[in-house]
Amino acid sequence: MTAQDAEELDVEEALAVANDRPVRGPAEPRSTGETPTTGHAGTHRAKDDSHHRATSWPEARAVAERAARSAGRRAPVSVTVDQALGLVLAAPLTALTDLPSFDTSAMDGWAVAGPGPWAVREDGVLAGHAEPVRLTDGEAVRIATGARIPPDTTAVLRSEHGRTDDKGRLHPTRDLAHGQDIRPRGQECRNGDQLLPLGTQITPAALGLASAAGYDTLSVLPRPRVELLVLGDELLTEGLPREGSIRDALGPMLPSWLRALGAEITAVRRLGDNADALYRAVKKSSAELIVTTGGTASGPVDHVHPTLRRVGAELLVDGVKVRPGHPMLLARVKPDQHLVGLPGNPLAAVSGLFTLAEPLLRTLAGRVAPEPYTMPLREAVHGHPHDTRLVPVALRGDDALPLHYNGPAMLRGIATADALAVVPPGGARSGQELELLDLPWATGGIQVCFT
Numbered sequence: 001m002t003a004q005d006a007e008e009l010d011v012e013e014a015l016a017v018a019n020d021r022p023v024r025g026p027a028e029p030r031s032t033g034e035t036p037t038t039g040h041a042g043t044h045r046a047k048d049d050s051h052h053r054a055t056s057w058p059e060a061r062a063v064a065e066r067a068a069r070s071a072g073r074r075a076p077v078s079v080t081v082d083q084a085l086g087l088v089l090a091a092p093l094t095a096l097t098d099l100p101s102f103d104t105s106a107m108d109g110w111a112v113a114g115p116g117p118w119a120v121r122e123d124g125v126l127a128g129h130a131e132p133v134r135l136t137d138g139e140a141v142r143i144a145t146g147a148r149i150p151p152d153t154t155a156v157l158r159s160e161h162g163r164t165d166d167k168g169r170l171h172p173t174r175d176l177a178h179g180q181d182i183r184p185r186g187q188e189c190r191n192g193d194q195l196l197p198l199g200t201q202i203t204p205a206a207l208g209l210a211s212a213a214g215y216d217t218l219s220v221l222p223r224p225r226v227e228l229l230v231l232g233d234e235l236l237t238e239g240l241p242r243e244g245s246i247r248d249a250l251g252p253m254l255p256s257w258l259r260a261l262g263a264e265i266t267a268v269r270r271l272g273d274n275a276d277a278l279y280r281a282v283k284k285s286s287a288e289l290i291v292t293t294g295g296t297a298s299g300p301v302d303h304v305h306p307t308l309r310r311v312g313a314e315l316l317v318d319g320v321k322v323r324p325g326h327p328m329l330l331a332r333v334k335p336d337q338h339l340v341g342l343p344g345n346p347l348a349a350v351s352g353l354f355t356l357a358e359p360l361l362r363t364l365a366g367r368v369a370p371e372p373y374t375m376p377l378r379e380a381v382h383g384h385p386h387d388t389r390l391v392p393v394a395l396r397g398d399d400a401l402p403l404h405y406n407g408p409a410m411l412r413g414i415a416t417a418d419a420l421a422v423v424p425p426g427g428a429r430s431g432q433e434l435e436l437l438d439l440p441w442a443t444g445g446i447q448v449c450f451t
């Protein structure tokens with residue numbers, strides 16, 4: 001570790017601690033008397049950091065988007081409607097039929113012809129049946145909502161607006177306008193009308209619309225295929241931490257998040273700290289994106305950089321001016337294959353996920369970028385002197401409440417967060433409007449929509 005690395009680490013830890021004092025639960029109201037800050041807690045000496053290669057946070061996100069675009073056009077696939085949720089339309093959704101496809105009753109009641117009273121026919125008309133018999137003037141027939149309107153019907157009389165006399169004749173109890181409660185064929189769309197443009201992300205409502213409009217399959221962009229490689233000999237997959245080993249927090253966390261960001265997870269492999277195993281895994285992967293966790297720094301078992309050199313990958317981003325997570329990286333392994341290296345510290349990995357993997361996956365999946373938005377901070381947040389900070393926040397009314405336990409190795413803050421606040425270098429005052437990155441569970445409904 002160089003002197004500068006050590007100093008930067010000190011700053012990072014100090015920031016987490018500074019914001020955690022006095023320590024309180026993430027959802028508890030803030031303490032009073034905390035003053036706005038434009039700097040950090042104090043141990044850091046101002047210095048020129050131009051020598052390190054790190055990319056600025058906004059530029060890193062832009063590079064990740066461009067990298068996805070440079071991977072070339074992805075071929076659309078045809079999927080059944082029930083498989084299409086969360087995917088993006090590769091062709092406009094054009095109506096395959098008129099909607100409604102026949103004149104239909106909007107209400108339960110009677111189809112009537114001409115002015116009342118009407119003689120009520122014995123039979124009735126239910127939804128889902130073939131064309132009913134033509135009405136003659138002065139005739140009515142019972143009809144259900146959604147049933148086909150008999151030819152020469154002039155209106156539908158709702159059941160609550162009709163009375164039958166003792167001779168069985170039907171009288172209206174309200175004025176009845178011509179065409180009332182008839183949904184004419186093609187009211188919503190005509191065969192061939194464009195219902196949704198190319199590029200629309202398919203929501204539950206879009207699934208319903210596509211089905212109503214006659215679709216069995218949809219042409220969509222496939223989910224980008226992602227392989228997750230979890231590195232580290234110290235990681236346990238069950239039980240309590242023991243003898244210097246810790247539980248793997250990223251293997252359980254990242255796949256659902258990656259899916260929420262549009263990915264199909266093709267494999268999760270735990271490779272330990274074995275350089276050859278990492279090399280082989282990268283060489284044989286056919287994923288469009290390989291995500292590694294850990295091993296991004298320069299320790300004796302940090303194998304990501306050497307492996308990227310060994311496979312001849314091109315580093316597009318080698319470190320980002322963001323805290324936590326600054327050792328994150330992005331490489332092009334092949335023209336249509338990228339690798340995002342997430343740092344091993346768990347919150348640092350989340351930072352890398354939303355800085356590099358999110359824009360890359362979003363672009364590969366054909367999704368549009370969410371509209372940036374800001375909210376005022378309920379409390380001041382300390383800043384890094386040179387770098388952007390991503391700080392977990394909970395949305396409380398009109399404010400974003402910064403959460404504590406936001407150190408690089410901690411998940412306690414993010415576990416109750418709705419978003420990450422983008423804190424500029426130098427920090428942010430209480431009340432200052434900050435850009436927020438929504439966490440997908442707050443917007444997309446991981447379990448519901450995007451599994």
Ligand SMILES: Nc1nc2c(c(=O)[nH]1)N[C@H]1C(S)=C(S)[C@@H](COP(=O)(O)OP(=O)(O)OC[C@H]3O[C@@H](n4cnc5c(N)ncnc54)[C@H](O)[C@@H]3O)O[C@H]1N2
Pocket residue numbers: 001002005009230231232234235246247248249250251293294295296297298299302325326327342343344345346348408
């Ligand atoms: N000489 C330097 N040392 C370090 C630097 C640096 O720039 N120069 N950066 C520090 C920062 S900041 C971070 S973040 C980490 C990044 O480390 P790596 O990506 O190499 O990750 P590891 O060393 O493998 O692990 C770091 C830390 O995270 C724990 N870890 C790893 N994987 C998991 C997991 N799946 N679940 C839970 N915890 C995990 C691991 O045990 C370590 O404690 O490097 C600093 N050092």
Ligand code: MOO
Pocket residue numbers: 009012322323324325326327343345347348349408409
């Ligand atoms: O400080 Mo590292 O950036 O822990 O993520």
